[in-house]
Amino acid sequence: MKSFQELGVSKSILKALDEIGFEQPTPIQEKAIPAVKSGQDVLGIAQTGTGKTAAYLMPIFGKLVKAEGVDPRAIVLVPTRELSMQVGEDIEELLTYSNLRYASVFGGVGWTKHAELIEPGIDVLVATPGRLWDLYRAGAVSFKKVKTLVIDEADRMLDMGFMPQIRKFLEVLPVKRQNLLFSATFPEKVEELSHEFLDFPLRVEVAPSATPAEKVSQYYVAVQNYRTKLNLVSHLLKDEETFKRVLVFCKTKEVAEGVFKVIKRKSEGEVKVLHSNKGQSSRINAINAFKNGEVRILISTDVSARGIDVSQISHVINFDMPQDYEDYVHRIGRTARANEKGTSISFIAEDELFHKDRIQELMRADIEEMPMPSEVEIIPISKKEKLAQLREIDKQKRENDPDFKGAFHEKKKREPRKHPTSFNPKSMKLRKGRKDGNNKKR
Structure with missing residues (x-):
C-alpha cells in the first residue's frame, strides 16, 4: 500500500x-486520489465508513493550492444538512495548515445568513441542492469559476428526489469542469445518473455494490410483534459495558418517538432521538452529543442518520427492517468504521423475513440468527397486528408470483342488481288509512 x-x-x-x-490511506483513497488528480471524471463506489469523503477532498485541495478570488472553484453536493455539516467538519480538519476557504450551507437556516457567510469569498462550497439553488437564484453565489463538481452520496440524493435540481445545476455550471460522483451503492438509478453526468469516467471501486463492511458481525432475532421488540431493545441496552455507543434505526418518526420514550424510561445514560420533525438545532445538538460521548444511545430514522460519522459505535440495532434494501448497508456501515469492529442486530417479525432474504441476496452474505434472551417478556400478538402481518405476507407473495392467490386476494366484483326500466304502480301494495285516524281496511 502506498503512503499519502x-x-x-x-x-x-x-x-x-x-x-x-x-x-x-484506505483502499478507496489509494485508488481515488490518483484518479481525481488525473483530471478525468471519476465514479467512486465504496462502502460507508471507508474514507471516501477524504478520497476526493485531498486531491481537490491539491489542485486549488491556495485561496484565490471570491467565487467557489469546487462544489460538493450532498443530500442532507447533517452530511453537509459532516463534510464541513472533515474539510476543517484537513485544512488546518492551509489558507483555502470553505463554507457548508444547508436548509433550515435563512439563506441570507449563508449569503453573508460566503460573501467574503470561498474556494470550496459544500451544499444541499435546495439551499445552493436558493443562493444562486438570489445572486449570492456565482458558478463561473467552478472547475470541480462532486455529487456525494449519489444513491441517497436520487432516493430523495433531487434529480430535477441536479439537472438544473448542470445547465448553469461551466461546461469545462471535472465531475466526481461518489456513492456507497450502485443501483440502476445511480448508473443512469453516471451516464448523464460523467464523460468517460475512471471507475474506482473497493468492494462490489452493497457489500457490507467486513468487520461488522450481523445478527437477527425473530420477534413476533412491536411490544416484544420494545422489551428486547430495553433488555439489550441495560448492558452498558457491551452496548457502549448504540445507534437504533426505526422506519418512521412515529416508531422512533415510541422507542425513545420506552428506552429513556428503562435505560441508563442519556438518550436522544433524531427525525425530520425535530428542529435543526435539536438535530445538530443530538449528533454532537452523540459524537462527544455525552449520549450513549441515539434513535434515528434513515434519512436523519445520513451524515453521522461517529467513531466507536459499538452496535447498530435495526428495530425495523428497511424496505429499501440498500439502506440496510448504510445503516450497518455506521459501525465498524476506520478498521474498528462492530455489531448489528436486527429485530425481524414474520412479515419482515421477506426483506431479510432479499437483503442477504443483495449483500451476498448471511445474517446469523441469535436466540431471544430468556429474560425478555414475549407479549402475545394481537389479532389486529397478526392480520396486518398476514396481509403484508400475502402482498409479498403476490410480488414474487403474480398468479398467487392468497387469503387476501381481491374478490370478484359483484354484478349490480338490475332494476325495472319503468315503474308500475299496480305492482305496489299500499295500505291506506282514513284521514280521521281510522286504520280499518276498506
Missing part, C-alpha cells in the same frame, strides 16, 4: 493528517 506522500498529497494536508492520526 507517495500519492502526492500536499504538504499542508500531510501535516494535518499526521495531527489527526491518519497514517495510511
Whole structure:
C-alpha cells in the first residue's frame, strides 16, 4: 500500500493528517486520489465508513493550492444538512495548515445568513441542492469559476428526489469542469445518473455494490410483534459495558418517538432521538452529543442518520427492517468504521423475513440468527397486528408470483342488481288509512 506522500498529497494536508492520526490511506483513497488528480471524471463506489469523503477532498485541495478570488472553484453536493455539516467538519480538519476557504450551507437556516457567510469569498462550497439553488437564484453565489463538481452520496440524493435540481445545476455550471460522483451503492438509478453526468469516467471501486463492511458481525432475532421488540431493545441496552455507543434505526418518526420514550424510561445514560420533525438545532445538538460521548444511545430514522460519522459505535440495532434494501448497508456501515469492529442486530417479525432474504441476496452474505434472551417478556400478538402481518405476507407473495392467490386476494366484483326500466304502480301494495285516524281496511 502506498503512503499519502507517495500519492502526492500536499504538504499542508500531510501535516494535518499526521495531527489527526491518519497514517495510511484506505483502499478507496489509494485508488481515488490518483484518479481525481488525473483530471478525468471519476465514479467512486465504496462502502460507508471507508474514507471516501477524504478520497476526493485531498486531491481537490491539491489542485486549488491556495485561496484565490471570491467565487467557489469546487462544489460538493450532498443530500442532507447533517452530511453537509459532516463534510464541513472533515474539510476543517484537513485544512488546518492551509489558507483555502470553505463554507457548508444547508436548509433550515435563512439563506441570507449563508449569503453573508460566503460573501467574503470561498474556494470550496459544500451544499444541499435546495439551499445552493436558493443562493444562486438570489445572486449570492456565482458558478463561473467552478472547475470541480462532486455529487456525494449519489444513491441517497436520487432516493430523495433531487434529480430535477441536479439537472438544473448542470445547465448553469461551466461546461469545462471535472465531475466526481461518489456513492456507497450502485443501483440502476445511480448508473443512469453516471451516464448523464460523467464523460468517460475512471471507475474506482473497493468492494462490489452493497457489500457490507467486513468487520461488522450481523445478527437477527425473530420477534413476533412491536411490544416484544420494545422489551428486547430495553433488555439489550441495560448492558452498558457491551452496548457502549448504540445507534437504533426505526422506519418512521412515529416508531422512533415510541422507542425513545420506552428506552429513556428503562435505560441508563442519556438518550436522544433524531427525525425530520425535530428542529435543526435539536438535530445538530443530538449528533454532537452523540459524537462527544455525552449520549450513549441515539434513535434515528434513515434519512436523519445520513451524515453521522461517529467513531466507536459499538452496535447498530435495526428495530425495523428497511424496505429499501440498500439502506440496510448504510445503516450497518455506521459501525465498524476506520478498521474498528462492530455489531448489528436486527429485530425481524414474520412479515419482515421477506426483506431479510432479499437483503442477504443483495449483500451476498448471511445474517446469523441469535436466540431471544430468556429474560425478555414475549407479549402475545394481537389479532389486529397478526392480520396486518398476514396481509403484508400475502402482498409479498403476490410480488414474487403474480398468479398467487392468497387469503387476501381481491374478490370478484359483484354484478349490480338490475332494476325495472319503468315503474308500475299496480305492482305496489299500499295500505291506506282514513284521514280521521281510522286504520280499518276498506
